Every structure is written in C-alpha cells, then in structure tokens.
Amino acid sequence: MNILNTLSNKKLSGLNRLWALAGVLVLLVPEFAHADTAELPVDTGTTAWMLISTALVLLMVPGLAMFYGGLVRTKNVIGTMMHSFAAMAIVGVLWVVVGYAMAFGPGTGWAGWDWDFFLLRGIESKLMEIDVNGEARAIPWLVFAMFQGKFAIITPALISGAFAERVSFKAYCIFIALWSLLVYVPLCHWVWSADGFLTGKAIDFAGGTVIHISAGIAGLVSAIYLGARRGYPKTAMHPSNLVMTMMGAGLLWVGWFGFNAGSSVASGLQTAQALTVTQVAAAAGAFSWILIEAIHHKKATSLGLVSGILAGLVAITPAAGDVTVVGALALGFIASIICYLAIILKGKLGYDDSLDVFGIHGVAGIVGAIGLTFFLRAAEGRPEFGTQLWYQTEGVLVSLGYAGVVSFILVFVIDKLFKFRLTDAEEMAGMDHTVHAEHAYGMLNLD
Numbered sequence: 001m002n003i004l005n006t007l008s009n010k011k012l013s014g015l016n017r018l019w020a021l022a023g024v025l026v027l028l029v030p031e032f033a034h035a036d037t038a039e040l041p042v043d044t045g046t047t048a049w050m051l052i053s054t055a056l057v058l059l060m061v062p063g064l065a066m067f068y069g070g071l072v073r074t075k076n077v078i079g080t081m082m083h084s085f086a087a088m089a090i091v092g093v094l095w096v097v098v099g100y101a102m103a104f105g106p107g108t109g110w111a112g113w114d115w116d117f118f119l120l121r122g123i124e125s126k127l128m129e130i131d132v133n134g135e136a137r138a139i140p141w142l143v144f145a146m147f148q149g150k151f152a153i154i155t156p157a158l159i160s161g162a163f164a165e166r167v168s169f170k171a172y173c174i175f176i177a178l179w180s181l182l183v184y185v186p187l188c189h190w191v192w193s194a195d196g197f198l199t200g201k202a203i204d205f206a207g208g209t210v211i212h213i214s215a216g217i218a219g220l221v222s223a224i225y226l227g228a229r230r231g232y233p234k235t236a237m238h239p240s241n242l243v244m245t246m247m248g249a250g251l252l253w254v255g256w257f258g259f260n261a262g263s264s265v266a267s268g269l270q271t272a273q274a275l276t277v278t279q280v281a282a283a284a285g286a287f288s289w290i291l292i293e294a295i296h297h298k299k300a301t302s303l304g305l306v307s308g309i310l311a312g313l314v315a316i317t318p319a320a321g322d323v324t325v326v327g328a329l330a331l332g333f334i335a336s337i338i339c340y341l342a343i344i345l346k347g348k349l350g351y352d353d354s355l356d357v358f359g360i361h362g363v364a365g366i367v368g369a370i371g372l373t374f375f376l377r378a379a380e381g382r383p384e385f386g387t388q389l390w391y392q393t394e395g396v397l398v399s400l401g402y403a404g405v406v407s408f409i410l411v412f413v414i415d416k417l418f419k420f421r422l423t424d425a426e427e428m429a430g431m432d433h434t435v436h437a438e439h440a441y442g443m444l445n446l447d
Contacts, residue, residue, distance in 0.1 A: 040129060043137035045267040050143045053262025056255045057150035061088055061157060063251025067306070068161050069440075070245030071355050075430025076165045077240055077440035083160035086173055087153050091180050095149040096120050099180065103148070103188040108195045111186050120145060130265055139265075147262060148188075155184050155211045159407075161355030162219025165237075166229050166427050169435045171420040175410055179218065183406050187214055187399060202395030203376075203388070205274065206263035208318025208369040209399040216362020217400050218407035219353060225411050226420060228352035230427045240440070242302050249306035253282055256313050260320035273377075274320040277328035278313065284332025285312020292340050307343075307360060311335040314364035319372035327375025334371060335364040369396050 065084035072080045091099070097119055105114030116122030120142065127138035156176035187210045190196040204210055229237065239245065261275035289308025290300045315335035316328055323331070342359040353359060373389045376382065383391070414420050426434040433439065 040127060040136055040138040042127065043130065043132050043139060043267070046130065046132065046137070046265070047139045047143060049267040049271065050139060050147055050262060050265065053258035054143065054147045054150055056258025057147065057154070057262065058088075058255075060252050060255035060259065061085070061150075061154050063248045063255055064154065064157055066244050066248030067252060068164060068248070068355055070241040070243070070248060071161075071239045071303075072164050073237055073430070074240040074440060075432055077432060078436050078438050079169065079431025080160070080164050082169065082436065083164075083172060084157040086169075087157040087160075087176055090173055090177050091153045091156060092149065094177060094180055095152045096145075099152055099185055100145050100148065102181070102185045103152075104145075104193050106193075106195055107189070108197070111189050112193055112195060117145075132266065133268065144265065151207060151211060151259075152180060152184055152188070155207075155215050156180055158212070158215035158357060158361055159219045159222065162223040162353045162357040163226050164354040165431065166226065166354075166422055167420055168418065168422060169431070171414050171418045174418060175414050175420070178410055178414075179407065182410070183214060183218065183403050184210070187403065190398070191395065198391075198395055198398065201391040202369075203322055203372060203392065204318045204369065204395060205321040206260045206317045208314070208365045209395045212314050212317060212361040212365030213369065213396060213399040214403035216358040216360075216365060217404040219357035220351075220362060221404050221408045222411045223353045223357075224351050225408060226415070228350075229354065230424055232352045233347070233350070239303070246302055246306055249309050253309055253313065256282070256317075260317060264321055270321050277316055277320055277323060277325060280325055280328040281312040281316035281332035281335075282309050283312070284329045285309055285315070285336045288312075288333040288336035289340065292337065307339065307356070308336045310360050311339040311364045314361055315368035315371070318365070318369045319375070322377055322379070323372050323375040324377050327372070327377075330375060331368055331371050335367045338367055339363050366396055 061084050065081040068084065069077045069081040100120065101114050101117035102111040105112030105117055107113055114122075123141035123145065126141045128141040128144055129136055129138055131137075156179050159176070159179070160172065191198045191202060191204050191210050193199060198204075202209065231237075256278055257275050260278045261271050264271040264274055286305050286308040289304045289311070293300045293304045312332035312335055315331040316323075319327065319331060339356075339360050342363045343356055346353060346356070346359055370389070370392050373385065373392050376388070382388065411420060422431070422434065
C-alpha cells in the first residue's frame with residue numbers, strides 16, 4: 001500500500017514516478033538459480049588470470065583515448081578523449097543492467113535473456129563452470145561478466161575515431177547507448193553465447209567479427225553519412241601529440257594480452273598460445289609497416305609504426321586461440337599491407353574516416369577472420385577447409401551487413417532528432433571549447 005501511495009503522490013514529477021516504478025519492478029524480479037556449482041573446486045589460477053585480464057582490457061580504453069587524442073588537432077583533444085571515457089560510463093552501466101543478460105542469456109533468436117543476469121543479481125555469489133584439462137572447475141561468475149563487459153565498452157569507443165572532431169557529445173552518447181544494445185549485444189549473442197547461430201561455426205576467439213569488423217563498418221557508414229570535417233582534405237589537419245599516440249599504442253599492445261589470452265577463460269596451454277601469437281602478430285604488423293614506408297616513402301614514421309601494431313593486433317584477435325606462430329607472422333604482415341592499401345584507397349575515394357577506423361579495424365578484422373582458415377592449428381573434430389572458410393566468410397558478412405545497416409539507421413535517426421553533427425562555427429572553435437568548455441593544454445592555443 002505504501003508503494004501505491006508513493007506512485008500516486010501527485011507531488012512527484014513524472015520522472016520521479018518513473019524512477020519509483022523502476023525500483024518497484026527491480027524489487028519484484030525473482031532470482032532464478034542456475035545449476036548449482038557450489039561443490040565444484042574453484043580454479044584459483046584461472047580466477048587470478050581472469051581478474052588480471054579484465055583490468056588489462058579496461059586499460060585499453062584510456063590507451064585508446066590517448067591514441068585517438070594525440071591524432072586530432074589541439075582544439076579537439078579533450079572532446080575526442082571524452083568519447084572513450086564516456087563509453088566506460090554509459091556502456092559500463094548498460095552492461096550490468098541488461099547487456100550481459102541479453103548477450104549471454106539463453107535464446108536462439110535476436111538476443112537472449114536470463115533474469116538471473118538482470119543487474120547481475122542472480123550471480124553475485126555463484127560460480128561458473130569451466131573446463132580445465134577435461135575436469136570441471138569453477139570461477140566466480142562475476143569475473144566472466146566483468147571481463148566481457150570490458151569488450152562491450154571498448155567496441156563503441158573504437159567507432160568514435162571515424163567521426164572524430166565533428167560530432168555532438170549528446171548525440172554521441174545516445175548513439176553508443178543504442179548501438180551497444182542493438183548492434184553489439186546481438187552480435188555477441190550470435191557468436192559467443194551457447195545458443196548463437198554462429199556459435200561453434202565461425203571462429204572468433206576474441207572479437208574479430210563481434211568487435212573490430214562491427215566497429216569498423218559502423219565507423220565507415222557514420223563517417224560517410226555525416227560528411228567530411230570542415231576543410232577536409234584541402235586543409236592540413238596535423239596530429240596534436242604523436243608522443244601521446246605512441247604511448248596509447250603501447251598501452252593497447254599491453255592490454256591486448258588480456259584481450260586475447262584472457263579469452264581462453266583458462267590459465268593453461270591455450271592461454272600461452274594466445275598470448276604468444278598476439279605478441280608475434282603485433283611485432284610482424286609493425287615491422288611490415290616499417291618496410292612498406294621505407295620502400296614507398298624512404299622513411300619510417302611513428303604514425304605508420306603504431307598503425308602496423310594495431311593492424312597486427314586486430315588481425316590476430318579472431319585467430320589467437322587457433323593459429324600457429326607461423327600463422328601469426330603471416331597475418332601480421334598481410335594485415336599491414338592490406339590496411340596500408342585501404343588507407344590509400346580512402347584518400348582516392350574521398351570519404352573522411354578521420355582516424356582510419358575502417359581502414360585498420362574493419363579491414364584487419366576481415367583479414368584475420370577469413371585468413372585464419374589457412375593457418376589453423378591441427379585439432380580433432382575441426383571441419384574441412386572449405387566448410388570452415390565458408391563459416392568464416394558467413395561470420396564476416398553477417399557482421400558487416402547487420403552492423404552496417406543498423407548503424408546507418410541509428411545515425412540517421414539520431415541526426416534528425418538531435419543533430420549529430422556540430423555546426424560550422426562549433427567545429428571551427430573546436431569540441432574542447434564548444435562542447436566541454438575546457439582546453440587540453442591550459443591556455444595555450446597551438447592550432
């Protein structure tokens with residue numbers, strides 16, 4: 001009766017009544033228990049590694065902010081870095097409320113659902129069963145949920161580089177909230193949940209299709225729809241701080257060990273294999289880009305080096321648990337070459353993917369997702385080459401098609417309702433001043 005009186009109180013605003021109703025619904029949600037794993041032994045080694053991996057993947061988000069922030073002009077450094085940090089806040093909340101429940105809950109359709117995962121209420125003190133060398137062990141369920149949550153955070157943050165320096169912060173926040181629920185969550189469910197229609201078919205060890213291809217194509221369609229930055233390509237748009245970009249790339253490289261090796265959800269042989277090929281592919285990608293620039297421009301650049309690092313890391317992401325060291329070398333080298341050509345093609349086509357999100361993440365993700373088929377480690381029960389190649393191609397096409405179409409719809413609708421793009425005057429003044437009333441480097445005007 002007290003609850004009903006509260007909701008019917010005419011002094012409450014509509015928004016306060018909505019919050020009160022939401023609180024009532026949360027209290028009424030039953031806690032459904034999963035199969036009891038309380039008697040399984042906790043694998044402390046895997047638990048410790050997964051805790052470390054979770055922290056490493058979160059470290060990648062500030063690393064990405066530094067990487068992107070150093071590549072834009074001085075007047076847009078804060079605004080660009082805020083895009084990554086905002087994802088930590090917005091997606092961080094959405095993931096624990098409904099994101100994990102939709103991504104990893106049971107269901108064979110567009111997404112799953114499990115009331116146990118809603119607000120993580122049903123798994124706070126539960127263990128999740130894992131396989132350790134053929135024996136059933138367990139880890140705290142929250143560790144896995146938090147690990148996966150970091151993937152959900154960094155994916156929309158990657159997209160922001162495609163339309164850097166020209167978008168409204170409010171519209172961006174609305175976009176990543178909706179994109180996370182309508183694009184990332186379904187893809188995650190289709191590929192990584194127990195019931196996904198690509199589960200057990202397309203190999204995506206740590207996110208080639210779910211993360212990098214989806215973010216890449218979303219960035220591409222967004223950049224094309226919103227149009228080029230004011231003055232592009234005639235006006236020179238020099239990076240504000242390549243030192244910060246290189247430091248960001250270093251943090252991304254370190255964090256990627258948690259990204260890939262943590263995806264084994266184990267602390268054993270496959271974990272070591274995933275970590276090793278991650279290191280090898282990153283080094284091969286960087287080395288390849290140095291060679292390309294030495295041949296093409298007679299000099300190596302810091303921007304080229306970090307681009308090669310990312311190309312190698314992205315390419316090995318879907319393949320990290322399944323390819324040989326030779327495969328990692330090949331994928332790193334090949335990804336750098338194809339990404340380099342993709343960026344050249346961007347210049348010829350004239351679209352303004354500001355920080356080459358599609359050229360690096362989208363293209364290298366495709367290279368890794370399909371290319372891994374040629375370098376798979378021998379394993380019992382693996383499909384024939386042609387079958388696996390089709391599964392990989394299917395995964396790529398699904399990610400490109402679904403993420404591309406839904407991303408375009410979201411950008412279009414948000415632009416019509418909230419004006420996604422800044423005005424010419426706001427863009428000229430810069431996001432730092434116009435949107436955030438701050439300056440990255442004190443009172444200095446270095447533009």
